[in-house]
Amino acid sequence: MIDILQRLRVTKEAALPAWAGRRRRADLLTALLFLAPSLLIFGVFVYYALAFNLYLSATSWDFLSPTKAFTGLRNYFEMFGDHRFWNVVRNTCGYTLGSVALAMAFGLPLALLLSRKLPGRGILRTVLFAPYITTTAAVALVWVWIFDPTYGLVNFGLRWLDFIAPRWLSDPHWAMFALIIMNTWRTTGYTMVLFLGGLTVIPRSLYEAAEIDGASAWSTFWHITLPLLSPNTYFVLLTSTFAAFQVFDQVAVMTAGGPVDATTVFNFYIYQQAFGLFRAGYAAAAATVLFLILLLLTLLQTRVSQRWVHYQ
DSSP: OHHHHHHHHHHHHHHSOHHHHHHHHHHHHHHHHHHHHHHHHHIIIIIIHHHHHHHHTTEEOOSSSSSOEEOTTHHHHHHHTOHHHHHHHHHHHHHHHHHHHHHHHHHHHHHHHHTSOOTTHHHHHHHHHHHHHSOHHHHHHHHHHHTOTTTOHHHHHHHHTTOOOOOGGGOTTTHHHHHHHHHHHHHHHHHHHHHHHHHTTSOHHHHHHHHHTTOOHHHHIIIIIHHHTHHHHHHHHHHHHHHHHTOOHHHHHHTTTOSTTTTOOHHHHHHIIIIISOOHHHHHHHHHHHHHHHHHHHHHHHHHHHHHOOOO
């Protein structure tokens, strides 16, 4: 069978006129010329950067010395033996779990609500999505005032309800919760818009058939809406996890990694090592570990998603 297919392909190629082959090569060359700038930029700023970072992680360099001392895997051994590094890993994982879970928990109900024909729903969608496209540093500055222990709106409301008002950003037990609350407020609109996009393409006939069969609202949501939203759920989960693992702006503005390293996350830890302590090699090793963690998370989520994501 393979020999027959090969003969047919050779016969077909032989039957093509000479100008057709030249036209195909010309089209390929044209495509490569148009793609060349993008491929060059991608190669320099992605692949070369990754390769240089990997090389830098095996050296000791302070950004100023003309030479880089090769140290092999010493930076990695030092990092894995440092309890502060593992505290950074815990902080990052806790921040990611809290931020992603809460944003999805609020985003999906809001999408279900605003998918209905409500008065002013367009304005509500805009208002809810606006925080996501606002500069993160500016939003973080606003939330510093909101979490102010004396004059902040959060503690004012808690005192009005006769609750104990914590010192959010200066208390090691509450600082991470403050960051998660702020990020949930900022990203809920993003998850809502992505879920809204999935809801608009679900065939209305499925809901009509479920209504005729007497299905309850919960049964309809569980057996129709949620399975058909699985591609959107997977995309939200993947992109939100990536963004949370690489958080930097709000940590730098609101807590600077404190108090007592309670909010030091991966990117801020890399920044401290590189530009605070001038340990370029150690920072490159930490960046490499972050890259590997994100790669493993992507592969794991892709593998697991094959069981619960339904594209048809």
